[in-house]
Amino acid sequence: MKTKFKKVLVSERLPEGGQNVIVISGDGKSGTCYFLRGLWHGQKNGEPKYWLEEVTDNEEEMSELIHHISETMPSGSSLQEKAQTLLTKLKTKES
Structure with a gap:
């Protein structure tokens, strides 16, 4: 852990x-x-x-969950858009 x-x-x-x-x-x-x-x-x-x-540090598990939500929610839904925004922030942080 x-x-x-x-x-x-x-x-x-x-x-x-x-x-x-x-x-x-x-x-x-x-x-x-x-x-x-x-x-x-x-x-x-x-x-x-x-x-x-x-x-x-649960960051990895949270990232996986957000990625899953992003892929399974209907395109354009508010939850899918929020998940995409969070994924973008995580990718920016890793760079």
Whole structure:
């Protein structure tokens, strides 16, 4: 299973306690930090502004589903047009 990291603002949500996370400070410096009981331990670059959350990368499966919708919907239908638009965006992103 592929994963990717999502940048999360510390002010919006904190990681679950008892884990090491990658953090980014306000000046852009990164490092690892242990988060436990609402405190950051081992941070040497100032207070973290962001932390990176590892999430499942479903992009490939979603792309396949959109491609299937694009091929099976009647030509000119709004759903088929939206699927084509999303496929174009994905192809542009890959380039």
